[in-house]
Structure formats: C-alpha cells, structure tokens
Amino acid sequence: MGFLQDLFFNINNYITEETLQLIFKLGLIVAISLPLLFLLRGWARRFFTKKYAPHYGMLAGKLVFYPGILIMIFTIMSQLGISLAPLLGAAGIVGVALGFASQTSVSNIISGLFLIAEQPFKVDDIITINNTTGIVMSIDGLSVKLRTFDNQFVRIPNEMIIKTEVTNVTRFPIRRFNARVSVAYKEDIGRVRQILMDIAEKNEYALSEPEPLIIFDAFGTSSIDLLFLVWAPVKEYIMLKNTIQEEVKARFDEEGIEIPFPHVSIYAGSASKALPIEMKSADQAESESGHSPQP
Amino acid sequence: MAREIWGNVSLEDGKVHYFAMGELHCWMKYHHEEIWIAHCHNHEVKQKPNSEAPPEEIEWQRWATQNGKGHVNILPVFPDLPLVVNSEYALKISPGTRIQIFCRFPIWVRIRLPETTYTLIEMPTIKLSRTWFGTPTEGELCYFAKTKARRDLSNVDKRPNMVACPIRVVNKSGDELNFEHFCFRVERLSMYRNEEGFWADETQIIYQGEDLNSDVIMTGNLPKGITKKDLVSRPRKEIHKSLATRTFKRFFEDTSLIFGR
Numbered sequence: 001m002g003f004l005q006d007l008f009f010n011i012n013n014y015i016t017e018e019t020l021q022l023i024f025k026l027g028l029i030v031a032i033s034l035p036l037l038f039l040l041r042g043w044a045r046r047f048f049t050k051k052y053a054p055h056y057g058m059l060a061g062k063l064v065f066y067p068g069i070l071i072m073i074f075t076i077m078s079q080l081g082i083s084l085a086p087l088l089g090a091a092g093i094v095g096v097a098l099g100f101a102s103q104t105s106v107s108n109i110i111s112g113l114f115l116i117a118e119q120p121f122k123v124d125d126i127i128t129i130n131n132t133t134g135i136v137m138s139i140d141g142l143s144v145k146l147r148t149f150d151n152q153f154v155r156i157p158n159e160m161i162i163k164t165e166v167t168n169v170t171r172f173p174i175r176r177f178n179a180r181v182s183v184a185y186k187e188d189i190g191r192v193r194q195i196l197m198d199i200a201e202k203n204e205y206a207l208s209e210p211e212p213l214i215i216f217d218a219f220g221t222s223s224i225d226l227l228f229l230v231w232a233p234v235k236e237y238i239m240l241k242n243t244i245q246e247e248v249k250a251r252f253d254e255e256g257i258e259i260p261f262p263h264v265s266i267y268a269g270s271a272s273k274a275l276p277i278e279m280k281s282a283d284q285a286e287s288e289s290g291h292s293p294q295p
Numbered sequence: 296m297a298r299e300i301w302g303n304v305s306l307e308d309g310k311v312h313y314f315a316m317g318e319l320h321c322w323m324k325y326h327h328e329e330i331w332i333a334h335c336h337n338h339e340v341k342q343k344p345n346s347e348a349p350p351e352e353i354e355w356q357r358w359a360t361q362n363g364k365g366h367v368n369i370l371p372v373f374p375d376l377p378l379v380v381n382s383e384y385a386l387k388i389s390p391g392t393r394i395q396i397f398c399r400f401p402i403w404v405r406i407r408l409p410e411t412t413y414t415l416i417e418m419p420t421i422k423l424s425r426t427w428f429g430t431p432t433e434g435e436l437c438y439f440a441k442t443k444a445r446r447d448l449s450n451v452d453k454r455p456n457m458v459a460c461p462i463r464v465v466n467k468s469g470d471e472l473n474f475e476h477f478c479f480r481v482e483r484l485s486m487y488r489n490e491e492g493f494w495a496d497e498t499q500i501i502y503q504g505e506d507l508n509s510d511v512i513m514t515g516n517l518p519k520g521i522t523k524k525d526l527v528s529r530p531r532k533e534i535h536k537s538l539a540t541r542t543f544k545r546f547f548e549d550t551s552l553i554f555g556r
Contacts, residue, residue, distance in 0.1 A: 172432050201424060202338075208426040208439035209379065231427065233436060 026076055033075075054123040055139040059065040060117065062141075104159065108142040111158035115139060120161075121168045128167040129156055174207065175234045177241050180249060182223035184258035189216065189224065195255060199247050200230050207231045207241035222262045301488075301527070303409050306330065306365035313346040314369075317401055317420030320344040325365025330358045332406060334418050335387075358415050360408060368409040371402040371493060372528045373458070373481040375417065379426045379437045382444045386474040393465045396474075399443040399457040399480070402493060405528075420456035428478045437478060442470030444474065458486060458493035461518050468504035482531040483513055487521045494518050494525075 041061040049057030098262075099106070116139070121127050125136050127146070131253050132154050134146030144161060146154040169175075183192055200212035215227040228248070228279065232240035253260055278287075300314045306325035313322050318337040323330065333356065340350045349355070373436040380398060401421035407414045426439040441535060445451065448459055460479070466472045477500070484495040496517055501510040517523070 119296065173434065174427050174431060204424075206424070208424045210431075233425075233427075 024078065025079055029072065029075055029079070033068070033072040037065055037072070040068065041065040053285070055136070056116075058123070058138055060141075098284045104157075105142060108158045111162040112139070112141050112143075114162060115144075115158055120166055121171070125171065128169060129161060129164055132156070133169070163193055170234050173234055174210075174231050175237045176210075176231050177237060177244065179228040179230070179241075179245060179248070180217070181226045181228045182259060183219060183226065183252075184260045185224055186223070187257055189226075191255075192226070192257060194225075195251055195257070196228050196248065199244065199251055200228075203230070203240065203244050203247060205232045205236045205243060221264075261275040300404075301369055301371065303366060303368050306367065308365070311346075312346060312493070315344075317454075318422070319404065319418055319420045319456075320349075320419065321404070321406075322346075322349045323367065323392055323406070328359065330360060330365060330367060330415065330425060331355045332358075332416055334416075336419075336422050338422075346440065356416065361411070366409050367415065368407050368412075370405050370407070370457070370528050371486055371488075372405045372417065372424070373484055373486060373531065374400070374403055374438055375482070375531065376425075377424075377428065377437045378440045378479045378481055379428050380477055380479050381439065381441050382475050383441055384443065386444055388464060388466045388472040388474055390466055390469050390471065393463065395461060395463045396444045396446060397448045398444055398460050398462060398479070399448075399451075399454070400440050400442070400460065401456055402458050402486070419424075441478075451472065453492050455492065458495055459491075459518075460484065460495040461497045461516075463497060463499040463514075465499065465501045467501055468507075470504060472502045480511065483533075485526060486528045487517065487525040488527045489520055490527050491520070493527070494521050 016147060019295055039062050044064045045057040045061035047057070048060040121136055121139075123136050123138060126133065132146065132148065134148040134152075137145040137147050141158075143155050143157050146156065148154060149158040164265065181196065182190075183189075196214055197212060200206045201208070206212060210231045212231070213227075213229040215229070217227045219225075228244075230240060230244060249259070300316060304312060304323070306312055306323055308325050311322050311324045313320070317323070319334060320336070321332065321334040323332050325331070333353050335349065335353045337344075340352060342350060344350060378400060380400075384447060386396075401419060401423065403417050403419050405414055405417045423438040423440055427434050427435050428437045429435060460481070462479075464472070464474065479498070481495070484498065487494045487496070494517075497514045499510075499512040499514050501512070503509060
C-alpha cells in the first residue's frame with residue numbers, strides 16, 4: 001500500500017494537472033474521431049456503391065478516411081503545440097525531391113483520375129490487358145488489381161492501362177461466339193447450314209435473337225471454312241462455347257458430315273489420277289530387286 | 296386429366312405422384328419427411344417417360360419443409376420472363392386501325408407449399424428458347440415464342456397447356472404497323488380458367504410510331520365467359536395502369552451482323 005502511495009506521489013510530481021487535461025483532450029479527440037471516421041467511411045462506401053458502382057464506393061471511402069486521419073493528426077499536433085510551419089517548410093523541400101523521384105507515381109495517380117472519369121471498366125468487370133485476363137478487384141490511385149481465373153493476383157499500374165489497349169469482356173450484356181467450322185469439299189453446304197441452325201436452336205445457351213449466322217468464310221486448302229456466329233448472355237458465354245462445339249461434333253458424326261484433317265493430295269501427271277500404289281510382301285520385293293529387304 | 300393436376304395434392308410416403316402437361320413430365324413423392332420432385336421434358340430423355348419413376352438420367356430434387364407434411368399446391372403461371380413474340384404470318388395494321396388478336400403461349404407449372412405459398416419449383420410445360428430484346432449494349436433477356444396471332448379462337452383445338460392472351464392493338468400513328476415482332480410482358484398478367492382452357496386478361500397496345508414508346512395497358516377486361524371467380528394465378532409483377540415500353544423496338548441495326556464480323 002505504501003508502495004502505491006509513493007508511486008502516486010512520484011507520478012504527481014511529473015504529471016501536472018495541465019498534462020492530464022491534455023492527455024484527456026487528446027484521448028477524447030482520438031476516441032471521437034476514429035469511430036466517426038470509420039462510420040463516415042462506411043456510409044460513403046455504401047452510398048456511392050449503391051448509387052454508382054463498387055469502385056466509386058471504395059474511392060469515396062478512401063477520400064473520406066485518409067484526409068480525416070490527416071486532420072485528426074494535425075489537430076493532435078496543434079494541441080501538443082507543435083507548429084506546422086517548419087513541417088510545411090521541410091515538406092516543400094522534401095516535396096521537390098520527392099517530385100523528381102516520384103514522377104512515375106504521379107503519372108499513375110493522374111492516369112487513375114482519367115480512368116475514373118472515362119470509366120472503361122468497373123469493379124467486377126472482366127478485362128484483358130496485353131495477355132492478362134482477370135476480374136477487376138479494385139481501381140486504386142496508383143494501380144488496378146486483377147484476380148486471374150487461375151487465382152493469381154496481378155497489379156497493373158494505371159499509366160500502363162492508359163497507354164495500352166484494354167478489352168472489357170463483360171461491359172455489354174450479350175456476347176457473340178465465333179466458331180470456325182470446317183467441312184469437307186464433298187459436303188452439301190445447304191444441308192450443313194440447316195444442321196448448324198438446328199443445333200443453335202436447340203442449344204440452351206444460344207439466343208434466338210440476334211439470330212445465329214453462318215458465313216461462308218473461305219475455300220481452305222483442306223476444307224470449306226464456315227463461320228458459325230451465335231450469341232449468348234455474357235455470363236453464359238463459356239457454357240455456350242463448350243456445349244455448341246461439342247454438339248456440332250456429335251451431330252456431324254451422326255449425320256456423316258466429314259470434318260477433314262489438314263491434308264495434301266499428290267497427283268502424278270494427270271490431275272484426275274492418283275499416284276499408283278501397289279502393296280507387296282517383303283519376299284516379293286526381295287525377289288524382284290535381288291536385294292535383301294532392309295530391316 | 297388436366298383438371299386433376301391443379302390444386303392441392305397430398306403426397307403419400309414412398310408413392311410417386313406423376314403428371315404430364317405439354318412436353319413436361321413431373322414426378323413427386325414424400326420421403327423421409329422431405330418432398331422430392333423430378334421433372335424432364337420430352338427432348339431431354341432418350342426413352343419415353345413413364346409414370347412409375349423418372350428416367351435414370353433425371354435427378355430428384357429434395358425439400359425439407361417446416362411442417363414436415365407432404366402437401367403441395369400445383370398451379371399454372373405465366374413464364375418468368377417477358378416473351379418476344381414472333382407472328383408466323385406478317386400482319387400489317389394500317390394507321391388508325393384497332394384490332395383484337397389472340398396469342399397462345401405455353402404455361403408454366405408452379406409447385407408450392409399450400410400453407411406458406413413458398414414456391415418449391417417452377418417448370419415450363421414447353422421449353423422456350425431465350426432471346427435478347429434490345430440492342431447489343433442494353434436490353435433484357437426474354438423467351439422467344441411464335442404465334443399465329445389469330446382473330447378468333449373458336450375453331451382452334453384446345454390445348455390444356457396453353458394460355459390464350461387477348462391483345463388489342465391500336466395504331467394511333469400515321470404509319471403502317473408491321474406486327475411481326477413484339478415484346479409481351481406476361482409477368483404483369485393474371486390467369487383465369489374456364490372449361491375452354493386458360494385465359495389472360497386483356498392487354499392493350501397503343502402504337503404511337505417508330506420513334507415513340509408504345510403504351511401498354513393492362514385493361515383488366517376479361518374475355519367473354521370469364522369472371523373474376525375464375526382467377527387461378529395473380530401477376531408476377533404489380534400491374535401498372537400504363538407502361539410505356541419499347542414494345543415494337545427495332546431489334547438490331549448492328550452492321551456487324553450484316554458483315555458478319
């Protein structure tokens with residue numbers, strides 16, 4: 001008990017009433033500001049997400065939270081009597097140095113602002129940049145974060161996105177699948193068309209409108225090449241791609257329509273005659289040539 | 296057979312209750328305090344379905360219900376998406392003309408719990424393909440249906456799985472209306488039943504011209520011989536008195552469709 005009394009007496013010598021008041025004030029500032037900032041961040045995020053899109057919500061939350069933290073820090077510093085003037089002076093010098101060092105970052109930030117204004121994509125869209133395809137997780141000040149379909153995390157600087165071609169796969173609600181269908185030259189193209197249209201009509205993912213389209217693409221070296229164009233809701237594109245090609249294969253097999261392998265025909269002399277080929281046994285070949293057959 | 300399907304059904308433990316409507320085949324049973332339902336359509340199975348049990352490739356679905364009883368209610372409903380209706384025979388309606396046509400569409404079957412009206416499952420009696428109503432950049436998913444757009448159904452064969460929808464079309468524009476394609480918002484219709492079959496209440500479409508939205512009015516008028524007492528199912532969505540929609544919107548003007556790229 002005596003020890004506690006001594007300790008209290010010793011503390012009283014160092015901590016005056018004013019200091020206690022200051023600590024209390026600072027504690028109050030933090031206790032009020034922090035929960036308030038979290039509340040405001042949550043509200044801003046929900047409001048802008050509901051009104052616009054998830055990535056606007058994220059940005060709004062950050063715009064509310066981080067400046068709020070700065071204001072809280074400056075308030076605490078002014079309560080502590082720390083003047084901001086020398087800090088600002090030092091910041092100016094540091095700013096110049098940082099400016100040279102952070103050109104890329106500043107470029108990314110400005111590119112980010114242009115991305116927000118232009119809205120080429122939003123959070124949860126699927127985009128392709130160069131060879132990377134993924135779902136947009138967030139659009140931040142410096143970069144865009146993607147999650148690829150094999151669950152890898154990709155960070156793409158905003159500057160790169162502004163400079164590169166970006167494909168937004170899920171921007172529009174429907175998407176067309178372009179299937180290349182090759183058939184042998186001997187096949188009746190009219191019949192093939194009917195069969196393909198029938199397949200499209202029966203496929204559960206293919207839309208009736210826009211109508212499927214079959215285009216005679218080319219007289220290929222080994223086959224007649226057709227383009228089979230079918231539309232589906234964008235979320236069912238992969239299902240359409242998988243099922244319709246399988247159905248084409250199965251139906252062609254059923255109808256006896258040949259999907260040719262790449263092949264070359266060699267003619268000897270006359271264009272209408274094939275090369276003559278005669279099958280001989282090893283003994284026959286030996287007796288005719290007078291040599292032993294090679295192993 | 297059709298009349299016996301509708302209404303409350305008590306499923307006996309282990310015994311399969313079967314019904315067929317249109318191309319739909321449905322099996323139900325009550326087993327281990329669960330309601331089991333399996334269904335298929337004609338084209339989905341290789342062999343003709345029988346009433347004893349579903350084909351092997353068809354799976355049962357199970358519901359554990361709150362009251363633990365095998366009571367279900369079966370009722371007819373409209374499809375869950377709007378219909379893009381394609382008239383088999385092109386019908387041109389001259390300016391200032393007002394006509395009534397009848398279109399028939401396959402109904403859906405809803406199986407629900409009678410006490411809570413919680414829906415267990417909905418199945419089409421005929422599976423319709425889906426289509427897009429709108430432009431490549433915006434629109435809505437619909438079912439695709441063909442109709443003969445008859446002026447009179449009295450000499451037409453009755454089909455228990457079809458609902459007849461009277462549509463009054465008024466061409467108030469100065470142009471001819473090419474009644475080939477239109478988007479029919481069946482989710483706003485009520486369904487009635489009499490000895491003739493299923494009927495919807497009247498829809499009035501007022502065409503104002505190609506550049507203006509058409510007025511779609513659920514007049515609430517019932518066909519002859521139908522009264523309010525014949526109501527079997529309410530609309531899926533609340534009825535608005537008038538709904539200006541792009542009912543006759545031109546579907547596509549995408550040049551990529553012309554040039555195939």
